[in-house]
Amino acid sequence: VKAKAKRAGTTHPLVKAMPHAMFLLRLPSFIFGMLGIGATWVLARRTLGRNAAIVAAGVLAVLPLHINASHIIRYWSLIYLLGALFTMALLKSLDTDDRRDHLRVLLWLLLGTLTHPTFAITAVGLTVAAHLVANDGRIGLRWPTGAAWRLAWVPAVVLLLLFYTGLWLFFTTERLVGEAMEEIFIQVLDSFLITRRTKKAVKE
Secondary structure, eight states: OHHHHHHHTTTOGGGGGSOSOHHHHHHHHHHHHHHHHHHHHHHHHHHHOHHHHHHHHHHHHHOHHHHHHTTSTTOHHHHHHHHHHHHHHHHHHHHHOOHHHHHHHHHHHHHHHHHOTTHHHHHHHHHHHHTTBOTTSSBOOOOOOHHHIIIIIHHHHHHHHHHHHHHHHHSOGGGTTTHHHHHHHHHHHHHHHHHHHHHHHHHO
8 A cells, every 4th residue: 555655646746745644645536526526517507407417417426437536546536627627618618708718718728737738638629629519509610719819729838838848948858747747846845845844943
């Protein structure tokens, strides 16, 4: 168990901020999993109605893959939660073209991709699929609006390119996605904890 916990500690920076007790390490996955079920309910109810929401949330709650993701330390349930939130924001932004909805799309896209780069694959697929359906429900290509380009898509591409370019410049390529992001998080967390200890010692 200790070996697994140590190995799992390299899979997501959030592990480093948690006390290394097995229950506490698994607790975020459970919370993210429950929130993911709630997000699925809201998404399905908004788009398909109450009956569809009951079915979607019920199926997800008993789905072995989601159950497994909701108790392991790798925090894949967080990826699902961010995916559901991104989908809700994307569909709403297509309907409203509102500034706040586009900014929510940007937020969830950045958080999801920075949590795990494979999130971007799903995000691209969802975005393309959503833009292949016209407002009247018929199949047809519709381009993102000017507000969508300006507030969501262009900033997302620029920020992610800058982030991963920084990783490529300052870390070896074999650690580009995994250990490099973890090391950045650890350095920031250690600096924060050292500062707090120093301030506490000075006061004492």
